[in-house]
Amino acid sequence: MTDQNPIIVWFRQDLRLADNPALAHAAASGQPVLPVYVLDDITQGAWRMGSATRWWLHHSLMHLSAALERLGSALLLLRGPGDVVIEDLAERIGAAEVVWNRCYEPYAIERDSRLKAALKGRIKASSFKAGLLNEPWEVLSGAGTAYKVFTPYWRACLSVTDPQPPLPAPERLIPCPDRPAGDSLSDWALLPTSPDWAGGLRRTWADGVGVGEAAASARLAQFLSHGASNYAAGRDVPGIDGTSRLSPHLHFGEISPRQVWHAAKQAGAKASESFQAQMDSFLREIGWREFCHGLLYHFPHMPERPLAPQFEAFPWASDDAALSAWQRGRTGYPIIDAGMRQLWETGWMHNRVRMIVGSLLVKHLLLPWQAGQDWFWDTLVDADLANNAAGWQWIGGCGADAAPYFRVFNPILQGQKFDPDGRYVRQWLPELKHLPDKYIHAPWTAPPMVLRGAGIMLGRDYPAPVIDHALGRQRALDAFAAMRGDPVEPD
Structure with missing residues (x-):
């Protein structure tokens, strides 16, 4: 391998530049970087993205693509089973390494394991923690088993959770010189046509402007400066804007839980004890998200069958x-x-x-x-x-x-x-x-x-x-x- 062999950054549920460990690793290598997103409806099976998330994905990929281009690179769009597509791409371009941030859905774990096995001994493959504060296997009960009750789980999390500061976005990326052809976003038909049921989504999320990394950061800042002071009580009142509404941004990885954690802690440190209590209540909801992902990791049948x-x-x-x-x-x-x-x-x-x-x-x-x-x-x-x-x-x-x-x-x-x-x-x-x-x-x-x-x-x-x-x-x-x-x- 030479310094000209590119590194493939496989974007998934991490559609952001900042605090993106896989992207930061590739950028720091000094080698060409090929950012890729694969529309994988095959591996996801019954859990292929629904109609509303596909609408969101379209706009999120538009924002990510534009942001990557400002760094000197371009997002490659491909379609098919993720592990097969990435393995084929790595071989075609002579990739030095393939990197991604971990996902925890059962199909994603199986897919990523297949890819690592297929690349072993030929092309380096590295994965990173980016979507959770703690890996599901890092917070276990005293008996070494998964927690099934949230309060002791969160108590254990707080005893071990000390997230590192978020990583900055790369300042530039070296483009891949022999970038292959890919799909255009319109090829994927992620937006509804007939009937067009997305008018309400366009109004709610500012016709896609309210989607993406910049929108996620702006939403968090707005919440911390205006909506967080009465969060513990306001979060239960649907008639007011009393919640962060960060859930879609977190799901698509337009913002990381580590970014949210540090922003909330910093806001609380500068404020009253009352406001700090509101931030603790808010971060408890981030904890619930972690708890759910841990449950899915340890009990992969959860979407189909009851845990009881x-x-x-x-x-x-x-x-x-x-x-x-x-x-x-x-x-x-x-x-x-x-x-x-x-x-x-x-x-x-x-x-x-x-x-x-x-x-x-x-x-x-x-x-x-x-x-x-x-x-x-x-x-x-x-x-x-x-x-x-x-x-x-x-x-x-x-x-x-x-x-x-x-x-x-x-x-x-x-x-x-x-x-x-x-x-x-x-x-x-x-x-x-x-x-x-x-x-x-x-x-x-x-x-x-x-x-x-x-x-x-x-x-x-x-x-x-x-x-x-x-x-x-x-x-x-x-x-x-x-x-x-x-x-x-x-x-």
Whole structure:
């Protein structure tokens, strides 16, 4: 090998220049650098990216490509099974080394292992930690096993987590002299055409300007300077901008958890004890993300099967009409329907509302958590295999550190508690905007005169509840008792 043999940097869930260990390693070598992104729908199988994430990917790759060009390089786009494509490319260009940042999905681990084995003895292959603060095998219980309860896991993390400062972006890259031809981004047809359902995504994320590394950094700075001072309480109120909304940026690696960690710690160090407490609460959510990725690493069946094996026998229902009503935001429960319409419009949903809509699906409607997981997978711009699976298993009472199945969220009380003035409901359900606060979370309880005054006819302008809360709750408890084989007393 000579100094002219290029290094391939295989971009995956790390679409950024700063704090990118694989890219920094290649840039520091002094050799030509060939940045590559492979659209791999083959290896991902059933977990190929959903429609909303493909929309996001299109814009993220546009930003990454432009940023690399400013450094003197160009992003090569290829398509196919990632390990096969990268091995073939490395041989064609006589690569000195192939580098990437690690992913933790089961298919990614198998794919990357195949590539390392294929290149062994011929071309050097190196992988780096970039997407997590701690590797899944670095934080284990005293017995050497994976944690399945979050609080002791996070306590253990805090005892060992001292992230190094984020790496700066390279100042320049030496381009690969014999760069092969690749695809154009338009070849991949990641954006919808007919029908074009992405108008809401374009409005929400500034027509793609709100995507990418620069947007992620700007969003973090805005949150720390404006939204973080009341985070612990504000994060539960969907009608305000009380969360960081960094989840899609973290999923695509447009910002690293190490960057978030240090920015939050620095902001807290300059502020009051109260603000520091808010930052601790915020970083706890970064910890939950780490916890989910650890679960997926140690329990790779998590997206398909419950971690609590007794739930394999749960008597789930099959009801296409109820599932459709839930997906379309037509359940008759305003807090549920507002969340589902926010999801369809923006590709994102407030975390508190994610729990409420999930509870209705798996408990009131007795539909399997996998049905909710699959819908989120296709419609969320932050669809992350670890977070999505762990979150739905938590909701379904069958996962790690899960809420007991027999605790059934009351969608009326949840709306009244977390959206007391109906701001969130009115934003996403304009047909209810004239309904008084007293009835905004239970329109069917409003007197006929009030409904007429608000311009609402139930069943025409807004549906009646798809199921009565008390009936749905009891049905869930009965199903849980049937699974256990004995009666269950609720809390």
